[in-house]
Amino acid sequence: MDKKILIIDDEEDFCYFVKQNLEAISNYEIIIANKGKKGIQIARKEKPDLILLDIMMPGIDGFEVLKRLKGNEKTQRIPVIMFTAKDEDEAKIKASGLYCEDYIVKPVENVVLRAKIHRVLDLRK
Amino acid sequence: MKKKQILVVEDERIVAEDIKMRLEKLGYAVPGIAFSGEEAVKKAENMQPDLVLMDIVLEKKMSGIEAASIISSRFNIPIVYLTAYADNKTLERAKITEPFGYIIKPFEDRELHSIIEIALYKHTMERKLKKAQQELIQSEKLAALGRFSSGIAHEIKNPLGVILGGSEFLEMKLSQTDADIKTTIDKIKKSTLRANTIVEGLLKFARPSELKTERIKPNDLVNETLSLLKYRVPLRNIKVETHFAKEELYIEVDKDQMLQVFFNLLMNAIEAMPKGGKITIKTYKMAESEFSLDKYLCVIEIMDTGEGISKDNLRKLFEPFFTTKRDKKGIGLGLFMAKMIANNHKGDLVIDSKQRKGTTAKIILPLS
Ligand SMILES: Nc1ncnc2c1ncn2[C@@H]1O[C@H](COP(=O)(O)OP(=O)(O)O)[C@@H](O)[C@H]1O
Numbered sequence: 487m488d489k490k491i492l493i494i495d496d497e498e499d500f501c502y503f504v505k506q507n508l509e510a511i512s513n514y515e516i517i518i519a520n521k522g523k524k525g526i527q528i529a530r531k532e533k534p535d536l537i538l539l540d541i542m543m544p545g546i547d548g549f550e551v552l553k554r555l556k557g558n559e560k561t562q563r564i565p566v567i568m569f570t571a572k573d574e575d576e577a578k579i580k581a582s583g584l585y586c587e588d589y590i591v592k593p594v595e596n597v598v599l600r601a602k603i604h605r606v607l608d609l610r611k
Numbered sequence: 612m613k614k615k616q617i618l619v620v621e622d623e624r625i626v627a628e629d630i631k632m633r634l635e636k637l638g639y640a641v642p643g644i645a646f647s648g649e650e651a652v653k654k655a656e657n658m659q660p661d662l663v664l665m666d667i668v669l670e671k672k673m674s675g676i677e678a679a680s681i682i683s684s685r686f687n688i689p690i691v692y693l694t695a696y697a698d699n700k701t702l703e704r705a706k707i708t709e710p711f712g713y714i715i716k717p718f719e720d721r722e723l724h725s726i727i728e729i730a731l732y733k734h735t736m737e738r739k740l741k742k743a744q745q746e747l748i749q750s751e752k753l754a755a756l757g758r759f760s761s762g763i764a765h766e767i768k769n770p771l772g773v774i775l776g777g778s779e780f781l782e783m784k785l786s787q788t789d790a791d792i793k794t795t796i797d798k799i800k801k802s803t804l805r806a807n808t809i810v811e812g813l814l815k816f817a818r819p820s821e822l823k824t825e826r827i828k829p830n831d832l833v834n835e836t837l838s839l840l841k842y843r844v845p846l847r848n849i850k851v852e853t854h855f856a857k858e859e860l861y862i863e864v865d866k867d868q869m870l871q872v873f874f875n876l877l878m879n880a881i882e883a884m885p886k887g888g889k890i891t892i893k894t895y896k897m898a899e900s901e902f903s904l905d906k907y908l909c910v911i912e913i914m915d916t917g918e919g920i921s922k923d924n925l926r927k928l929f930e931p932f933f934t935t936k937r938d939k940k941g942i943g944l945g946l947f948m949a950k951m952i953a954n955n956h957k958g959d960l961v962i963d964s965k966q967r968k969g970t971t972a973k974i975i976l977p978l979s
């Protein structure tokens with residue numbers, strides 16, 4: 487069965503290319519949500535194999551989304567990779583005490599993106 | 612203490628010799644006498660005296676006031692005027708050059724002495740004040756730049772993400788069809804990553820990171836940088852020589868940051884020698900000042916035989932984004948960051964250079 491990946495990021499163009507680039511080389515099914523709340527809803531319904539989650543978003547931000555995902559039975563086991571535009575968020579990610587599998591600093595090259603996704607999905611096999 | 616050097620400018624030889632003698636009796640050194648305004652400017656430049664004692668009325672074309680204004684503005688040397696008569700018009704004109712004092716002929720030794728001492732003192736204080744002001748402006752500028760850059764980084768990095776994602780997508784779809792397209796996309800990608808490097812460079816000093824210091828030997832640090840360097844750049848026909856201090860020196864530094872400093876300095880040296888040359892690295896200890904010979908500092912010196920730096924550029928070296936390598940991917944943050952890191956370690960980075968001869972960079976750090 488093809489893996490399902492949910493991208494939660496307010497930057498629509500960014501989502502578009504991540505989707506294009508991943509679909510071009512794999513059979514992942516990619517779903518996009520441009521708002522945190524919407525993302526949580528979709529995650530509960532679709533149960534993706536992986537969530538790519540942006541930190542800085544208007545409305546509820548990535549940390550809050552992560553908290554709600556990890557605090558809900560239905561979504562708690564889904565691995566999450568955070569997107570950030572600042573490397574200092576690494577410290578925040580750690581300090582938040584919330585568990586995410588990995589993080590990616592934007593802008594990201596395809597090879598890195600793919601490698602990180604593969605690694606997280608492989609770990610879950 | 613070293614004797615203060617005074618240049619005497621006076622067109623009457625006998626008067627000049629008399630003043631010279633009186634100054635020497637008062638404990639000053641008189642390395643030269645100038646008999647005209649033109650000569651005064653030339654001698655001031657060559658001798659860099661601590662003070663110029665200047666006759667206002669000189670016979671030749673250039674008046675004393677003209678000469679004084681050139682000397683004080685160009686070489687920042689204090690002027691004390693000597694004059695036989697103090698008519699108001701001359702004094703008004705002399706004032707414009709902001710002299711540090713006037714002596715009216717004839718004068719007593721005591722007068723001469725006190726006016727010169729006051730002038731020297733005033734000049735030193737002015738210089739100190741100016742330096743402090745500049746440092747303050749610099750640090751305020753930095754703080755503002757820091758706030759600005761961390762705020763803006765996110766805004767820039769997001770669109771960069773889109774550009775990079777987009778060009779990689781195009782690369783995947785189109786690069787097999789046409790070599791020109793592949794080249795074009797490659798250039799877009801490279802530029803995007805370069806822009807990102809700049810933003811990250813900005814972020815690094817926007818956030819004053821805490822030092823994770825450890826006690827290490829400067830020699831080990833140098834060796835480690837050199838071995839790192841070998842993996843990253845071909846040294847081609849550049850020879851590297853080390854002269855390490857024999858005694859065991861230790862410094863307390865953030866190793867990662869210091870490696871970055873040395874790496875930047877060595878890269879600059881290599882980039883300054885496209886046709887090859889020699890890099891000499893020395894470590895040694897140096898007395899903190901001539902007054903406290905029991906306090907020592909550690910110096911790590913990197914000398915190259917490259918193209919050198921012009922006098923003008925030497926002044927701008929540590930400004931952020933100053934680079935002469937724009938066409939070769941230079942960003943101009945290397946020295947800026949290196950100096951900041953050295954300062955954060957209560958040390959300093961100083962650079963000295965002669966064009967077409969080479970450049971010497973010294974990292975000065977407290978010994979631990
Ligand atoms: N060893 C050197 N020899 C000659 N010029 C140098 C040397 N080091 C620095 N410079 C000059 O100082 C400028 C700024 O250096 P740096 O801050 O490291 O930025 P960049 O190397 O990116 O240009 C360089 O562009 C160069 O003109």
Ligand SMILES: [Mg+2]
Nearest residue numbers: 875878879945
């Ligand atoms: Mg450099």
